Amino acid sequence: MRVLIVEDERKTADYLRQGLTEQGCTVDVAHDGIDGQHLAVHYDFDVIVLDAMLPGLDGFEVLRSLRAVKGTPVIMLTARDGVEDRVKGLQGGADDYLVKPFSFIELLARLQALTRRGRAQEPTLLRVGDLQVDLIGRK
Numbered sequence: 800m801r802v803l804i805v806e807d808e809r810k811t812a813d814y815l816r817q818g819l820t821e822q823g824c825t826v827d828v829a830h831d832g833i834d835g836q837h838l839a840v841h842y843d844f845d846v847i848v849l850d851a852m853l854p855g856l857d858g859f860e861v862l863r864s865l866r867a868v869k870g871t872p873v874i875m876l877t878a879r880d881g882v883e884d885r886v887k888g889l890q891g892g893a894d895d896y897l898v899k900p901f902s903f904i905e906l907l908a909r910l911q912a913l914t915r916r917g918r919a920q921e922p923t924l925l926r927v928g929d930l931q932v933d934l935i936g937r938k
Contacts, residue, residue: 800914801825803844805835805861806876807853811899815848818903819910832856839865845914848906849893851877851884859891866892872913876901 802824806812809830816826827844829835833855839847847865851858862873874895875888888896895909926932 800845800910801843802827802910803835803838803842803847804828805832805839805847805853805858806850807831808850814903815906818907822907832858832861836861836864839871840868844871846910847871847873848876848910849873851875851879851888859887862888862891862893872916874906874909874913876906 800819800823802819804812804815804819804826806815806828807830812828812830816828819826827838827842829838832853835849835853836856838844839861849858849861853861856864858875858877862875865871865873872894873892874897875893876897876899877884877888878899880898885896894913897906897909
């Protein structure tokens with residue numbers, strides 16, 4: 800699983816990177832919204848862990864720009880625990896919302912669930928007129 804972490808708190812980002820790497824994930828980290836937005840939009844990730852409060856662009860702005868071009872699963876991981884913030888994140892396109900402090904095993908389970916659902920929705924066969932492409936068999 801390739802994961803992008805967009806988190807300005809370096810201690811939290813390092814904790815997430817270490818834990819996810821130990822679970823076999825490939826992890827990229829951005830410490831501000833501008834770098835996070837660039838990576839999220841221009842590279843492919845299986846899932847994105849996104850903080851709401853970021854320097855440069857906040858997480859809600861990053862999410863909005865990402866949703867304009869991609870459907871990568873996103874879990875917001877933030878200290879903002881108000882109902883309004885949760886609703887704003889979910890209505891803005893986040894697939895899940897987890898409040899700090901959090902349990903790593905719960906976060907991991909949520910990430911696995913998001914990627915499992917994402918894989919189930921991916922098409923395996925494309926058809927355009929008489930042309931048919933099997934994405935799995937590459938035929």
